[in-house]
Every structure is written in C-alpha cells, then in structure tokens.
Amino acid sequence: MYVAIGIALLVVGSILFHLFSPWWMTPIASNWGSIDTALEVTLYICAIAFIVLNLFMAWAIWRYRHRPGNVAHYEPENAKLEKRLTLWTGVGIAAMLAPGLIAWHEYVTVPDDAAIVEATGQQWQWAFRYPGPDGVLGAAEVAHINADNPFGIDPRDPYGRDDILIETNELHLPLGRPVKMVLRSKDVLHDFYVPQFRAKMDLVPGIVTYFWMTPTVAGSFDILCAELCGVGHHQMRGTVVVEQQADFDRWLAEQMTFGQVLAEAEARGVRLADAAPAARPSGRAAH
Amino acid sequence: MATIADDLTPLHHPKTWIGKYVWSQDHKVIAIQYAVTAVSVGILALVLSFLMRLQLGFPGEFQFIQPDNYLQFVTMHGMIMVVYLLTALLLGGFGNYLIPLMVGARDMVFPFVNMLSYWVYLLSVIVLVASLFVPGGPTGGGWTLYPPQTILEGTPGASWGIIMMMASLAIFIVAFTMGGLNYVTTVLQARTRGMTLMRMPCSVWGIFVASIMGLLAFPALFVAAVMTILDSVAGTSFFVPTIISMGEQTGHEGGSPILFQHLFWFFGHPEVYIVALPAFGIVSDLISVHARKNIFGYRMMVWAIVIIGALSFFVWAHHMYVSGMNPYFGFFFATSTLIIAIPTAIKVYNWLLTLYRGDIHLSVPMLFAIAFLFTFIHGGLSGLFLGNVSVDVPLSDTFFVIGHFHMVMGVSPILVIFGAIYHWYPKITGRMWNNTLARAHFWITFLGAYAIFLPMHYIGMLGVPRRYYALGETMFIPDSVHYANMGITIAAGFVFAAQFLFFTNMIWSLFRGPKADPNPWGAASLEWHTPDTPPAHGNWGDKLPTVYRWAYDYSVPGAPRDFVPQNEPPPAAGPGDVKP
Numbered sequence: 001m002y003v004a005i006g007i008a009l010l011v012v013g014s015i016l017f018h019l020f021s022p023w024w025m026t027p028i029a030s031n032w033g034s035i036d037t038a039l040e041v042t043l044y045i046c047a048i049a050f051i052v053l054n055l056f057m058a059w060a061i062w063r064y065r066h067r068p069g070n071v072a073h074y075e076p077e078n079a080k081l082e083k084r085l086t087l088w089t090g091v092g093i094a095a096m097l098a099p100g101l102i103a104w105h106e107y108v109t110v111p112d113d114a115a116i117v118e119a120t121g122q123q124w125q126w127a128f129r130y131p132g133p134d135g136v137l138g139a140a141e142v143a144h145i146n147a148d149n150p151f152g153i154d155p156r157d158p159y160g161r162d163d164i165l166i167e168t169n170e171l172h173l174p175l176g177r178p179v180k181m182v183l184r185s186k187d188v189l190h191d192f193y194v195p196q197f198r199a200k201m202d203l204v205p206g207i208v209t210y211f212w213m214t215p216t217v218a219g220s221f222d223i224l225c226a227e228l229c230g231v232g233h234h235q236m237r238g239t240v241v242v243e244q245q246a247d248f249d250r251w252l253a254e255q256m257t258f259g260q261v262l263a264e265a266e267a268r269g270v271r272l273a274d275a276a277p278a279a280r281p282s283g284r285a286a287h
Numbered sequence: 288m289a290t291i292a293d294d295l296t297p298l299h300h301p302k303t304w305i306g307k308y309v310w311s312q313d314h315k316v317i318a319i320q321y322a323v324t325a326v327s328v329g330i331l332a333l334v335l336s337f338l339m340r341l342q343l344g345f346p347g348e349f350q351f352i353q354p355d356n357y358l359q360f361v362t363m364h365g366m367i368m369v370v371y372l373l374t375a376l377l378l379g380g381f382g383n384y385l386i387p388l389m390v391g392a393r394d395m396v397f398p399f400v401n402m403l404s405y406w407v408y409l410l411s412v413i414v415l416v417a418s419l420f421v422p423g424g425p426t427g428g429g430w431t432l433y434p435p436q437t438i439l440e441g442t443p444g445a446s447w448g449i450i451m452m453m454a455s456l457a458i459f460i461v462a463f464t465m466g467g468l469n470y471v472t473t474v475l476q477a478r479t480r481g482m483t484l485m486r487m488p489c490s491v492w493g494i495f496v497a498s499i500m501g502l503l504a505f506p507a508l509f510v511a512a513v514m515t516i517l518d519s520v521a522g523t524s525f526f527v528p529t530i531i532s533m534g535e536q537t538g539h540e541g542g543s544p545i546l547f548q549h550l551f552w553f554f555g556h557p558e559v560y561i562v563a564l565p566a567f568g569i570v571s572d573l574i575s576v577h578a579r580k581n582i583f584g585y586r587m588m589v590w591a592i593v594i595i596g597a598l599s600f601f602v603w604a605h606h607m608y609v610s611g612m613n614p615y616f617g618f619f620f621a622t623s624t625l626i627i628a629i630p631t632a633i634k635v636y637n638w639l640l641t642l643y644r645g646d647i648h649l650s651v652p653m654l655f656a657i658a659f660l661f662t663f664i665h666g667g668l669s670g671l672f673l674g675n676v677s678v679d680v681p682l683s684d685t686f687f688v689i690g691h692f693h694m695v696m697g698v699s700p701i702l703v704i705f706g707a708i709y710h711w712y713p714k715i716t717g718r719m720w721n722n723t724l725a726r727a728h729f730w731i732t733f734l735g736a737y738a739i740f741l742p743m744h745y746i747g748m749l750g751v752p753r754r755y756y757a758l759g760e761t762m763f764i765p766d767s768v769h770y771a772n773m774g775i776t777i778a779a780g781f782v783f784a785a786q787f788l789f790f791t792n793m794i795w796s797l798f799r800g801p802k803a804d805p806n807p808w809g810a811a812s813l814e815w816h817t818p819d820t821p822p823a824h825g826n827w828g829d830k831l832p833t834v835y836r837w838a839y840d841y842s843v844p845g846a847p848r849d850f851v852p853q854n855e856p857p858p859a860a861g862p863g864d865v866k867p
Binding site for chain 1: 354355358427428429433435436439441442443527528529530531532536541542543544545578579580581583584585586587609610611614615617618621622625626628629632633635636637639640642643644645646647648649654657658660661664665668669671672675676677678680681682683684685733734737741742745746748749750752754755756757758759761762763765767768771839841842843844849
C-alpha cells in the first residue's frame, strides 16, 4: 500500500523536480533550434507516457491490493486491447522520430556557402586552421608532423601555403555565417563539444570528420572534449569567440600562415619539403 | 524413440564432499558458485563506484583519488557490473538454477561442460582482479575500451592493464559459450513430458533468448579483444592508424578506430538485452505469482522477447551517432532503435495489465518488481532521447547518458535480481529471510537509486560531460551542479550502506532463518513442486513430472485454490486445463 503512495509521490516529485530544478539546456547560441525542438517533442511525449503509466500502476496497486475476499480476474489475453496499445505506441514513436530525422537531415547537409575551419585534437589541447584566401585547406597527414610542422601540412601542396595556423586553444568564428568544422586528431579519439552550439562530433585519427553550424550569439564559450582521451581528458579545454565579421577579419589578419612558417624554417636552413616523406596517393585529407 | 524425457539413464550421485560442492556437476550448486562469485566481484565494483562518487561529490577532498586511478575506477566499475556481475549472475546464476527446474529436467544436458563453464568464469575473474596488481594497474580507458587511447601512454594501464582486461574478456567468453550452449540445448532438448515451448515460464524464455543472443554477440567482442592485444604487443594496426603519441610516431599505419567501435557495439548493444531479457522474464513471473493472476498476454510477451532479441542486432550504431562513422547511418539506426521501443512498450503494458484486476500481495519480491516497473519506464523513456539521432547529439557523452543507462540496465535489472533472490531464496536454501530487514533494504535501495540517477539526467541536459575527473572552471556550469553532485554522493552512500542489510539478512537467514514452506508463495510453475526443498541432486526423485498446463493458472474460476500447479493432472476434463 505504501508502495502505491510512493510511486504516485515519485511521479509528482519528478514533475516538480523538472519544473523547479535549476538545470536545463544552456541558452542556445547556434542555428540548431531544430535539435532543441526535437528534444522538447520527445520530452513531452515521454512525460505523458511516464505520468500515465506510473499513475495507472499506482492506482492498480491501490485498488487491487490483497484484501480478504478479493479474487483476481482470470483473463489470459485480450488481443483487441493489445493491438490498440501497439498501434498508439507506434503513433507516439513516429511523432518523436519524425522531428528527430528531419533535424538530422539538416545536420548532415552542409550548406554550400559554409566557411571551412579545421579543429585538430591532440592529448590534451586544441589547435585550429583556417584555409586562407583560396578557401581550401592544404592536404595534411600525421606522417608530415615534425617540430617545424605541427599540423602535418604537406609542404608540397600549394593550397597549404596560405593556411592560417592557430596553436593556442582559442578559436574565433564570425557571427551569423555557416561554418563547416573539419576535424582531425593526431593521436586518439576526441570530441569537439561546445554545449551552447548543441552540435558535436568525434575527432578520429586516420580520417577527417565534420559537422556544421551557424553561430548566432556573439560571445565566448567553452570548448570541451567529450570523448575520453586519457588522464588529461577533463583538462582539454578551449575557448571559442564568436564576433562580428569585421572583428573576426582583423583578428585573422594578425595570425601566422603556413607560408610564413616555411619561410622562417628556411631562414634557419631547414627545407621542410625536402624533409617530408613522399606524399602518398590519398585524397582523404584534402578538402 | 527414447528421448531425454523418458529418463532412462541412471543418475550417478557424487560420493565425496568435493564432488558435491566443489567440482560439482549439479546445476544448482554451479548456479550458487556462479552467483557467489559474481556478487563478490560486484561488491568490488560497488566500492569503486562509491570512490568515484566521493571524487565527484567532494572534489579534492580525497587526495588518493587522482585522474589516473579515477579513470581506472570508472573502467573497472563499468566492466565488472555489465559483464562479470549482471551477465554472469543472470545467466550463470539464475539460468543455471532455474532452467532445469522450470522445464522439468534432472540437470543441464552437459553437466561436465557446465562445471567447466564455472571454473573458466572464475579464471576470467581472477585475471581481471589480478590486473589491479600489475605494473601500471588496470586499464583506465573507459569500459568501452576504445583504441587507440587504451594502448597509448596517456591512458592508465596502457601496457599491462589493457592486455589483462582483453585476456579476461576472452576467457569469460569461452566460459559463457560453454554455459550458453548448455542453456540453449537444455531448453530445446530436455523439457519434460507436456512441457511445450509455449508452456514455459517467461523466466525460461528470457534466459533462453538471451543465451542465444550471447552466443551470437560475444564472438564480436572476442575478435576485438584479440585484435587489440595484437595491436598492443605484436605491432599490427587493426584499430590504429598513423598517429603520434608523446611526440613520437608509433609505427602503426592504416587501422580504423571506428572498426573497433562497430565490433564492440555489435556485442555491446545485444549485451544490454542479454541482461534485460532474463530480467524481463523473471519479473513477469514475480508479478504474476504475487498478483495471483496469469501474466497478461503470455503469447505476446514471448513474441516480444523474441522480437526484441532479433531487433537488438540491428541497432548497435546508435551508440555511434557522433563517432565519425558515415552520418547517413544515423537515419537507419534511429529508425530501428525507435522501432524496438514498440515491443518493449508492449511488455510494460502487459506487466501493468497483469496488476490490473489482480489480487496483489505486496510481499518483498513484489515490491522489487513494482520498483523495477517504475525505474524501467523511466530508463526506457530516457533511452528514446538518445536513440532519436539528432536529440542524441547534445546529450551524448554527458551525464544524461549515465543517468539513462544506469536506470535502464543498472538499477532495473538489479531490482529484479533482488526480487528474484527474495522470491527463490526459500526454495534454494529451505529457509525464510527476515521481512523487516528486507523491507528496509527495499525502500532505501529504491528511493536512493532514484535520487542518484534522476538529477543526472538534468545535469546532462545542461551539458556536463561524463568521465571527467573534475569539472574545473567553466562558463556554463553553475555552483548548483556541485551541490547536486554532493547530494548524489550522499544518496549513493545510503544505498551502499543498505546493501549490508541485504547481505546480513541473506547470511543470517541461511543459518537462523525459520524453515520455509516448500511453496510459500503458492506458485504454479514446476520448480516449486519438487519432492525435496531444497531440491536434491536429480531434482525430481524417482520420476520426472508430467506437465498438463501453462505456468500461469492463477485464480482460475472454479478451481479449489487460487493456483493450479503445472504438474497437477486435470480432473477428467476440468476447467483447469486452459491452454494459453
């Protein structure tokens, strides 16, 4: 009997917890409102199921608890009722799945005008690369990495010369412009995660992964790693600064290009193109 | 043609104490060996989880918890709970004990292989526990063991720990295969006269389907374990592409980290149901017996188990939506994942409809079954968020995931296991436990577990990532999250302590508990109608029982009692002979 009351109180308590707990999604700062909508649709359908099923259970336990003279009803099955319940469950499932799949279709369809920005992960820091005026990232591979070429850009690839390299943990993005985040890892799995953007994706060594989004709110946000990557996982942090296009352009112009890195190395007598292993016929790293 | 049910071969009873209790081939003794070993290693996992909670609730207060051993606690806790406790206890423990008794067999079909299964399982546990003491300690790569990090310097246990873990898993799989083949063959070949498949209790159905799934799913983990060991020690590159570690290239080339994830989750998702289906089956029987009512829609319940088992092999990549696999897979796996919710929902409805118009005895096993329904409804629904591909994107790798899977495959099956232990304890030991201790254990465990895992869903919605030793400074996590973490740890402390009520009750009652009635709950299924309690070697005395009906003839109109045992002959053509 107490358990019937207990279940009913837990349902009420869960609703109150939902309404009054201070924890909910962070204010969104990207175009992924459709993900939030799909989440809310899922939440409301699930909440109805949670409340109805558990209150029915609490009521049934209360009403049919053992008392002298109470005899259970004998009914092995009820095909009609079972069919109806199956059908309505199917309807609820479809209502949740549809917005989810629609949002996913958007998520995997990168707009043609998206700017390309690369994030590179390594235990336990972030680095970033912009394609420069040609709009194309130079081919890069782990095999090319050395002290003078931490990004592993193919020194023979002409597209790489104007690439802009950011070796701090600070990423800048222009406000309101779609960006395709191209992701590479030098060592283990990582995951580029900014809670306010909603979007995230793993960085996988050996392949290039991506997702896209449009920053819609100016400001600074935390970048975290969301895929366990070793003892420093919790310290693999960065910052993304979303700012007006003009501020962004000014900041970008102050950064170093790969061409400048090559020239500096050459001034010290190191010719990276000679040191680099022969490029392998692999188009995977090129974008 | 003579069949096993003709019972022609004479039984050879063991003559020595060692033959009876150590190198035993009796399924009941093997079941207890499995259960005691699984629970013992489970206590280790429980302690590890509490150490994790201490760090999360009171960061920096416990100096001996550092990032490396924190990750080792995370990893060992997860792996022990999923594989070495839940799988071993539900199949090796309950499967072994219940199958022969419920289908009316004298033992498993291959008793010697069954014995071997336990001893090989024990070896896998010993190797696992030994990994705590090797140089570098156990692996800290997370229970998912994703390469390349598990075999690189930056992860604890990258030299010895990961190899011990993979070796232990491979040994476990050998043990499981011997057990699983036995469970499947026994169900198919050794049922007594009249025990058709559609007269078997749901418990047997759940264990039977889970065993088949295990036989199909574990090989994927086995090859992944062998390939990881080779990548680690033999310089192969199955899972490792060209990478640098600690500034040096490792010499690997061309491997795919995502291949490991596919292999792991091709095992890992069915594994969820390998744990869940036996729990589904057992809880169906608990609810039916204690509500004095047949399980509602038995045929639908059986088909739902079979369909869930089959579908669970087509949903694995829902663990990988943001893994970097081809994103178009998301459409398929989201759809298949949400479809599997339909047979699962049917099971929930039928459990609730079994309570409806029942005669509900709120005994301790029934309390645990009710608590299971509550936590399973909660955990099942939160799974729809994560299965629904785009909704998973913000939630993946956050505390929401921890809240969800602990609710659905941690708390829920463990509540069923507690209910099942209380339910069958009088049959297994011949004695009854203490009701007051059992009820205290129930309330603290149930309410405490909900207090632990409900807030985690909300902290996860906020975006707090999982597997973090410390949250550190962020712009989006408010102080209130730290208080939530403190509260969760305190709740975990109560639940942790409450388990000692359980162990005390079980051990004390074993020696001092009152003698139990052979059928204290008035159950209809076969295992309650053995000539001896606890059942002797061979289970059935001189003659195997004959079955005349399904396992759920409760409160049949016109019957003298509110249950009709499966082996009670019908009075000529009486009302008891109702077919499902």
